[in-house]
Amino acid sequence: MHTVWVRLNAVVFFGLTVLLCLSILAALSKIGHTRYHQPKIHKLALNQLRSIKNHGGVDRALLSFDLHADMTPAFHWNIKQIFVYVVASYKTDTNPNNKIVLWDRIIEATDPPSAKIIKEENVFVKYGLMDQGAELRGREVQLQLMWDHMPLTGTLYMGEQAKDTTSTFTLPHDYL
Amino acid sequence: MIKDMIDKQVIELKKLWANKRMLTFQLLNLAMIVFSALMIWKGLMFVTKVSVLLYWRFSRRIDCLFDDEMGWVDHNGRMSWRKYMLRCMLPLEDRLVSESPVVVVLSGSMEPAFQRGDILFLNNSVEKVDVGDVVVFKIKDRDIPIVHRILKVHQKPDGHVELLTKGDNNRVDDRGLYAPGQLWLEREDILGKAVGTLRYVGMVTIALNDYPVLKYVLVGMMGLFVLTSKEG
Numbered sequence: 001m002h003t004v005w006v007r008l009n010a011v012v013f014f015g016l017t018v019l020l021c022l023s024i025l026a027a028l029s030k031i032g033h034t035r036y037h038q039p040k041i042h043k044l045a046l047n048q049l050r051s052i053k054n055h056g057g058v059d060r061a062l063l064s065f066d067l068h069a070d071m072t073p074a075f076h077w078n079i080k081q082i083f084v085y086v087v088a089s090y091k092t093d094t095n096p097n098n099k100i101v102l103w104d105r106i107i108e109a110t111d112p113p114s115a116k117i118i119k120e121e122n123v124f125v126k127y128g129l130m131d132q133g134a135e136l137r138g139r140e141v142q143l144q145l146m147w148d149h150m151p152l153t154g155t156l157y158m159g160e161q162a163k164d165t166t167s168t169f170t171l172p173h174d175y176l
Numbered sequence: 177m178i179k180d181m182i183d184k185q186v187i188e189l190k191k192l193w194a195n196k197r198m199l200t201f202q203l204l205n206l207a208m209i210v211f212s213a214l215m216i217w218k219g220l221m222f223v224t225k226v227s228v229l230l231y232w233r234f235s236r237r238i239d240c241l242f243d244d245e246m247g248w249v250d251h252n253g254r255m256s257w258r259k260y261m262l263r264c265m266l267p268l269e270d271r272l273v274s275e276s277p278v279v280v281v282l283s284g285s286m287e288p289a290f291q292r293g294d295i296l297f298l299n300n301s302v303e304k305v306d307v308g309d310v311v312v313f314k315i316k317d318r319d320i321p322i323v324h325r326i327l328k329v330h331q332k333p334d335g336h337v338e339l340l341t342k343g344d345n346n347r348v349d350d351r352g353l354y355a356p357g358q359l360w361l362e363r364e365d366i367l368g369k370a371v372g373t374l375r376y377v378g379m380v381t382i383a384l385n386d387y388p389v390l391k392y393v394l395v396g397m398m399g400l401f402v403l404t405s406k407e408g
Contacts, residue, residue, distance in 0.1 A: 083308075095333075
């Protein structure tokens with residue numbers, strides 16, 4: 001039965017198959033990209049500790065930091081956006097491992113090239129450094145830059161600043 | 177033109193009804209399509225299982241991933257190929273596979289990364305979820321799973337974690353979405369970590385959900401076409 005519908009059906013399904021194949025090829029095309037193109041993180045360090053206080057039994061520190069990083073190499077044609085975030089990690093007696101996002105930013109592929117280079121001083125945190133309890137005083141906190149590659153189609157994968165280039169600071173022993 | 181088509185279909189159906197041999201043939205044809213779809217579905221589930229087990233076999237972390245009462249692994253935490261083959265034939269514990277390996281994004285809370293109608297592929301075989309991971313979680317007594325990013329991780333000495341999530345496009349974290357009084361998510365609440373995305377495919381599901389009649393119309397039309405179409 002060579003009706004319009006049979007032909008339409010064939011065209012639609014062939015079209016969908018082609019789209020799917022192209023998506024898979026696009027997803028595969030990023031293989032090896034991270035090996036040769038790594039963002040350059042020049043600086044991520046504490047600028048100023050603004051306060052460390054106890055709010056209803058929970059310790060919270062507010063701070064600002066300097067961030068110089070060139071995220072341009074992380075982009076390729078199948079990247080829709082890069083989600084950049086600063087992670088503070090520290091140890092307490094109740095929790096041997098705490099990781100908290102202090103700041104994040106979405107850099108879209110369509111943003112101008114200048115937006116892909118972060119060069120900012122004295123950035124105030126978006127989310128306070130808040131502990132689960134009241135054990136923040138005197139702790140050593142490590143700041144590390146991480147980023148998530150979010151593709152148009154394909155796999156999500158993470159990147160992070162090399163451990164040996166991260167910076168640490170120690171919170172004061174008294175509330176401030 | 178549409179009336180013409182319907183008339184044609186009716187004529188074809190009448191012809192079929194008269195010719196029982198033909199009718200049986202076409203019904204078998206229909207059954208074959210349904211069963212091959214089922215086979216593909218089940219096959220995919222099997223492949224997932226085999227690959228999950230294979231991943232564990234090589235990562236040598238099997239010991240901590242399922243209760244090893246049956247002695248699948250030796251004292252080094254390794255599994256022999258023979259045992260691996262056997263293990264593949266047995267059902268996998270629920271908590272080791274995602275409830276569904278694919279979810280459709282229903283809200284704009286992760287825009288611009290994920291939009292309504294995108295589908296996400298999940299992996300729940302990862303033992304640990306970390307800060308920054310996009311995860312799908314479910315709140316107790318609520319049906320719809322949520323796709324958001326992990327903002328905080330607090331790990332207890334026994335390895336147990338407490339998590340806080342937030343949507344990239346939301347102003348505040350997810351405490352308001354959790355059950356009343358719930359402050360943290362736990363590993364058990366998480367259905368899987370998003371590992372891949374494919375755009376627009378979920379639109380079909382959303383359309384089918386919004387207009388349930390569409391389901392019957394679609395299935396009915398497909399059945400009719402299979403029944404009345406002739407080879408060649």
